[in-house]
Amino acid sequence: MSRIYDCGSADNRAIGIKAAVSAVKSGRLVVLPTDTLYGLGCDAFDIAAVERLLATKGRGPDMPVPVLVGSWETARGLVHSYDERLRTLIEAFWPGALSIVVPQAPSLVWNLGDTRGTVMLRMPLHPVAIELLRETGPMAVSSANISGHAPSTTAQAAKEQLGTAVNVYLDGGECSVGVASSIIDLSGERPRLLREGGISAERIAEVLGVEAESLR
Numbered sequence: 001m002s003r004i005y006d007c008g009s010a011d012n013r014a015i016g017i018k019a020a021v022s023a024v025k026s027g028r029l030v031v032l033p034t035d036t037l038y039g040l041g042c043d044a045f046d047i048a049a050v051e052r053l054l055a056t057k058g059r060g061p062d063m064p065v066p067v068l069v070g071s072w073e074t075a076r077g078l079v080h081s082y083d084e085r086l087r088t089l090i091e092a093f094w095p096g097a098l099s100i101v102v103p104q105a106p107s108l109v110w111n112l113g114d115t116r117g118t119v120m121l122r123m124p125l126h127p128v129a130i131e132l133l134r135e136t137g138p139m140a141v142s143s144a145n146i147s148g149h150a151p152s153t154t155a156q157a158a159k160e161q162l163g164t165a166v167n168v169y170l171d172g173g174e175c176s177v178g179v180a181s182s183i184i185d186l187s188g189e190r191p192r193l194l195r196e197g198g199i200s201a202e203r204i205a206e207v208l209g210v211e212a213e214s215l216r
Contacts, residue, residue, distance in 0.1 A: 004155055004169040007033075007128050016170050017128070021135045023167040029053055031144045031158045032132055033172030034124035036097050036181050036198050038152040039068065040162065041141035047111045050140050054113070056165040059147040064113030065140040066099055066120040070133030075121050078138060080105055085186055085208065092207040095125040097177055097198025101185040112140055118187045128172040143180065153178050184215070191215055 005016025020030045027049045029042050040057065042049035044067050053065060069075050072090055076082050080103035089100055104119040112119065124130070133139060143151040144158035144166075152158035155171035183194040184204055191208060193201050193215040205212040 002159070002164045002166050002169065004159060004171050006171045008171075008173070013128065013131075016168070017131055017135065020132055020168045020170055024132075024136045024139065027052075028167040029056060029162075029165060030132075030168040030170065031152075031155060031162065031166050032126075032129050032141070032170045033155065033175065034068070034126045034129050034141075035095070035175060036124070036177045036179060037175055038144040038155060038158045039124075039129075039141040040144040040158070040166065041068065041139040043136065044112070044138040044140040045108075045110050050110070050112060052165075053140060053142065056162060057142060057145070057147045061111075061113035063147075064115045064120070065142050066122060067112070067138050068129065068133055068141045069121060069123050069138050070130050071123070074133075074138060075123070078105055078108065078119060078121060079103065083186075085191065088207060089184065089186075089204070090123075093199060093204075094123040095130065096123075097125070097179075097181040098122065098204070099181045099183045101183065101187050101194070103187055110140075120183065122181055125176075126172060128170055132170070151180065 007013040099122040153175040155169045177198045180197040182197040182199040185192040201212045
């Protein structure tokens with residue numbers, strides 16, 4: 001059984017968050033609002049749940065699942081090195097529409113797909129998402145849609161695609177950005193922009209002190 005929880009009021013939001021936390025800790029899938037798009041998520045460290053997430057979307061491990069965090073400090077524990085470039089981007093854009101690919105901490109035991117020793121991290125700018133993430137810890141979260149179909153900007157649109165495969169849907173209203181996050185890869189010698197989305201290449205380059213063309 002799956003249910004949509006309207007998080008528009010404090011009481012309903014509290015009930016919905018509690019249900020979502022319980023679902024995540026039980027290895028089930030939830031849909032949560034973010035600033036960019038609705039996400040399909042589970043406990044990042046629950047290997048079976050991540051496999052279920054990929055199967056629900058209809059995609060394989062060749063497209064690894066990103067990880068959402070509820071604080072800057074959480075990110076520190078997931079990365080190999082919290083260097084100056086990473087710190088600069090986090091302080092400039094988190095919470096917000098920037099996903100950052102970095103080498104993961106070698107001690108982590110998870111399976112997010114074919115990551116080749118990296119992890120894609122983001123802290124979303126949405127109060128419902130932040131509240132949930134601070135209760136659950138890091139979550140593996142991908143866009144709430146079947147692979148190849150349009151991403152969802154509302155909880156209802158997500159439910160129409162994913163149905164009963166998801167236990168809890170948190171309805172936080174229509175997404176404010178409505179496009180995917182930008183992705184910057186810091187795992188190599190120089191930063192590379194893998195996708196230009198909610199934040200422009202020019203703005204990212206400005207913060208890093210480089211030319212926008214050097215990111216491409």
